[in-house]
Amino acid sequence: MATHGRTGAGTAGDHRRRHQWQGLHRRHAGRHWPACGQLYLAAVEKAGIAREGRPVIVGELDPPAGLLEALQRIGAKVQRAGVDFTVERLTEGGWRWRHRDGTTLTLPDPALAAPVQYANAASAIAALHALEPGRDLHAAASASLRSARVRGAVAELRH
Numbered sequence: 001m002a003t004h005g006r007t008g009a010g011t012a013g014d015h016r017r018r019h020q021w022q023g024l025h026r027r028h029a030g031r032h033w034p035a036c037g038q039l040y041l042a043a044v045e046k047a048g049i050a051r052e053g054r055p056v057i058v059g060e061l062d063p064p065a066g067l068l069e070a071l072q073r074i075g076a077k078v079q080r081a082g083v084d085f086t087v088e089r090l091t092e093g094g095w096r097w098r099h100r101d102g103t104t105l106t107l108p109d110p111a112l113a114a115p116v117q118y119a120n121a122a123s124a125i126a127a128l129h130a131l132e133p134g135r136d137l138h139a140a141a142s143a144s145l146r147s148a149r150v151r152g153a154v155a156e157l158r159h
Contacts, residue, residue: 043067050076055130057081059123077130085126087118097125097141105138110145121145 043063047070050056056076058067063080071078079085088096090106095118097105105125110117125141 039064040066044070047071047074047076050074053077055079055127057123057126057130059119059126079126079130081119081122081126085122085129087122089118097122099126099129103129103137105141107138107141108145111148112150117148 043066047067050071052075054076056071056078058071058078058080061082068078081087083100085097085099088098090096094106094108097107107121110121121141121144124144125137128135128140129137
């Protein structure tokens with residue numbers, strides 16, 4: 001359902017396919033569609049995990065056209081970053097998540113430092129919003145953002 005980083009699209013509980021898509025996308029990153037028909041085909045293949053009437057979160061701001069076309073043919077309920085939900089960084093700290101239905105959350109900055117974490121969190125919140133419409137998103141998202149950690153060795157370099 002939700003996307004991670006530059007994965008494009010995915011469904012809840014389908015981690016294996018989501019990571020396959022991520023690998024395909026990274027291999028073809030920086031190439032233009034005419035030079036890389038494989039990215040278009042990978043996008044169409046990835047859309048194959050979608051189901052008619054079920055939500056699909058597309059977290060990439062500029063997804064491959066083949067993905068959107070295939071999702072439309074399938075009849076999935078597509079929600080796109082930058083279209084159906086947005087991220088706004090706040091000057092006083094924190095950020096705001098907004099959905100086209102009017103739902104707005106003001107949230108703490110993610111504990112993980114990479115700027116992509118805002119997009120990752122926004123996609124995850126969109127997935128939760130689509131799957132559990134009445135849930136208290138603010139409590140769930142705030143707690144997750146504050147407690148997220150990366151396993152393993154992480155070094156911070158300072159000049």
